[in-house]
Amino acid sequence: MMLGMVFTEFLEMVEQRYSPELADQMLTETPLANNGAYTAVGYYPFEEMQALVATLARLTGSSVPMLIQVYGEHLFQRFVELYPQMLEHCHDAFSLLASVDGHVHQEVHKLYPQAQLPTFETTEHTEQRLVLIYRSSRGLADLAEGLIRGCIGHYGETIRIHREDLPASDGISATRFEMTRA
Ligand code: HEM
Incomplete structure (x- = not known):
């Protein structure tokens, strides 16, 4: 199961970026358990x-990966508005991104014990480079990737992202994100 906020924020994004009519059309044309009331x-x-x-x-002719990424960027901005206290300890993108696993998502877990959160292992963290x-x-x-881009944009930094999928194991997919300061 997935936290309702992920759905409500997604609908908001579609209303704002496209239109309320398109959001309605998306809901009516998708088979949903409770008619899309989240x-x-x-x-x-x-x-x-x-x-x-x-x-x-x-409906839009965009690709699924592109839409999900754009949604991630939108979602990060919303997290900034909704949970400012979770970002207080950070002053730049690398410090925030490196603390998603050990701090931010731990706080999320306290608020929403049933949230199914991913893990982000930090394998390298210097001034210039962060590998997650x-x-x-x-x-x-x-x-x-969208959340990472949203985070970098939030701090107004210039950071290049290199992404590489790793082999999945036991149904767990893995992706390596290498971020380098310009
Ligand atoms: C204040 C900052 C953040 C908050 C409040 C937050 C909160 C959440 C919440 C509530 C969920 C949904 C869990 C569920 O549906 O059960 C989630 C999922 C997720 N979060 Fe965060 N998050 C934050 C920052 C980030 C950042 C910066 C990243 C990326 C580096 C990230 C990556 C993800 C991903 C990829 C998921 C989807 C679940 C999955 O992949 O298994 N989050 N987060």
Whole structure:
């Protein structure tokens, strides 16, 4: 299951970026358990999120990975507004990104014990370079990339991202994100 906020923020993004009419059309044209009525604190099947994104891709002609990435960027900006206290300890993109696993998502877990969070292993962290390995059963590396881009944009930094998929194991996909300061 996936936290309702991920759905409500997605619908908001579609309304703002496209139109409320397109958001409605996306909901009506996707088979959904409860007609697309989501609350931010509820939990809904991850498959519904995938189905909504697939419909949006069909309606807009954009690709699913591109839409998920754009959504990640939008979501990071919303996190900044909704959970400023979780970002207080950070002053730049690398310090925030390196603390998602050990701090930010731990705080998220306290608020939403049923949230299914990915892991981000930091394998290298210097002034110039940050290397993170994303692992999740959901394979949302596109969302991760969007969130990373949103984070870099938030701090107004210039950082290059190199992304490489690693072999999956036990149904857990892995993606290596190498970020280098320009
Ligand atoms: C204030 C900052 C953040 C907050 C409040 C936050 C919170 C959350 C929440 C509530 C979920 C949904 C869990 C569920 O559906 O059960 C989530 C998932 C996720 N978060 Fe974060 N997050 C933050 C920052 C980040 C950043 C910077 C990244 C990327 C480096 C990231 C990567 C992800 C990914 C990829 C998922 C999807 C779940 C998965 O891949 O398995 N998050 N996060």
